[in-house]
Amino acid sequence: MPARTTRESLPSHPTAIDVENLRKTYRIREGGGWRGKTREITALDGISFSVPAGEIAGFIGPNGAGKSTAIKILSGILRPSSGMVRVGNLVPWRDRIAHVARIGVVFGQRTQLWWDLSVAEGLKLLGDIYNVEPARFARNKARLAEALDLGGIMDQSVRQLSLGQRMRAEIAAALLHDPEVLILDEPTIGLDAPSKLAVRAFVRSLRDERGTTVLLTTHDMHDIEALAERVIVIGHGRILADSPFEALRATTLSERILEADFAETPPPLTLPEGATETQRSPRSVTITFDPRRIPAPALVAHLNTLPGLDDLRIGRPAIEEIITRFYADHAS
Numbered sequence: 001m002p003a004r005t006t007r008e009s010l011p012s013h014p015t016a017i018d019v020e021n022l023r024k025t026y027r028i029r030e031g032g033g034w035r036g037k038t039r040e041i042t043a044l045d046g047i048s049f050s051v052p053a054g055e056i057a058g059f060i061g062p063n064g065a066g067k068s069t070a071i072k073i074l075s076g077i078l079r080p081s082s083g084m085v086r087v088g089n090l091v092p093w094r095d096r097i098a099h100v101a102r103i104g105v106v107f108g109q110r111t112q113l114w115w116d117l118s119v120a121e122g123l124k125l126l127g128d129i130y131n132v133e134p135a136r137f138a139r140n141k142a143r144l145a146e147a148l149d150l151g152g153i154m155d156q157s158v159r160q161l162s163l164g165q166r167m168r169a170e171i172a173a174a175l176l177h178d179p180e181v182l183i184l185d186e187p188t189i190g191l192d193a194p195s196k197l198a199v200r201a202f203v204r205s206l207r208d209e210r211g212t213t214v215l216l217t218t219h220d221m222h223d224i225e226a227l228a229e230r231v232i233v234i235g236h237g238r239i240l241a242d243s244p245f246e247a248l249r250a251t252t253l254s255e256r257i258l259e260a261d262f263a264e265t266p267p268p269l270t271l272p273e274g275a276t277e278t279q280r281s282p283r284s285v286t287i288t289f290d291p292r293r294i295p296a297p298a299l300v301a302h303l304n305t306l307p308g309l310d311d312l313r314i315g316r317p318a319i320e321e322i323i324t325r326f327y328a329d330h331a332s
């Protein structure tokens, strides 16, 4: 029976992913055995968000927040308890066949290739499964092999690949059928720094050149900083924030950090209101300040007269610190 789609019956709109009041509860047996009472765990407690076509949205949250549950529902693997999801006007769990033809999913911790097959054989098999017509398959395979540098590993079995090589092959596998929406679940987990940069650069180019919509789940905040125009933060199954990263930064941790280097032992400092000395070493002092109370130029002018001052640097708190603080503020 052909997959029933709702695509024809709904007006097309530029929103690629629409999630409305999504709930998922799991029923587990207490103590883990077959006997005993059952208990419900609410993994998703009515989340709503939407991602416009062509946007890269970061989907983040602490362990157990509900990200994987949401991703599984969006991928069509899991049915929600209630609520609605439309990915390009298809309902993932209802229009499953048509839906999987239009999305690509990469789970960093699992493989969709086959351990004992070579990369080329795995891609061929996936091309057949996705029904990618031969000329298009050859074109896409060549394009992805070049962009993801797969030339040298096509004949290697997946089992023999390094993590970084496997991840590049996984991304190619997810994109063979030209999906409009790409769901990335921890795509850089365990990768070394150059491999992370390569994956990020590729994802960015995919969006820039092909307009692919990307939903990115990661615990690596540098992925978010490098890629996401916007972050959706989930915690305890609820949406805690849905905003550009800069807005999250501004509301969570607006402080700045000033480092002052000295040619000699730094003198004792008398600082204006809003600035605090947070660290001192034989040749430098670190000052944390709130730019709303003491603007950076005023603080610099204040320090400029100090004897032996050599260099000044102003920075923002590390992204990890902002997110850690945000999670802590919403921990209850």
Ligand SMILES: Nc1ncnc2c1ncn2[C@@H]1O[C@H](COP(=O)(O)OP(=O)(O)OP(=O)(O)O)[C@@H](O)[C@H]1O
Binding pocket: 026, 027, 028, 041, 042, 043, 061, 062, 063, 064, 065, 066, 067, 068, 069, 070
């Ligand atoms: N199959 C399941 N059966 C019962 N409970 C589950 C199941 N899968 C997830 N949960 C529970 O649902 C909640 C959300 O889990 P989920 O895996 O979606 O979180 P997550 O945000 O992906 O976490 P992590 O960052 O650790 O991967 C957790 O309390 C988890 O224990």
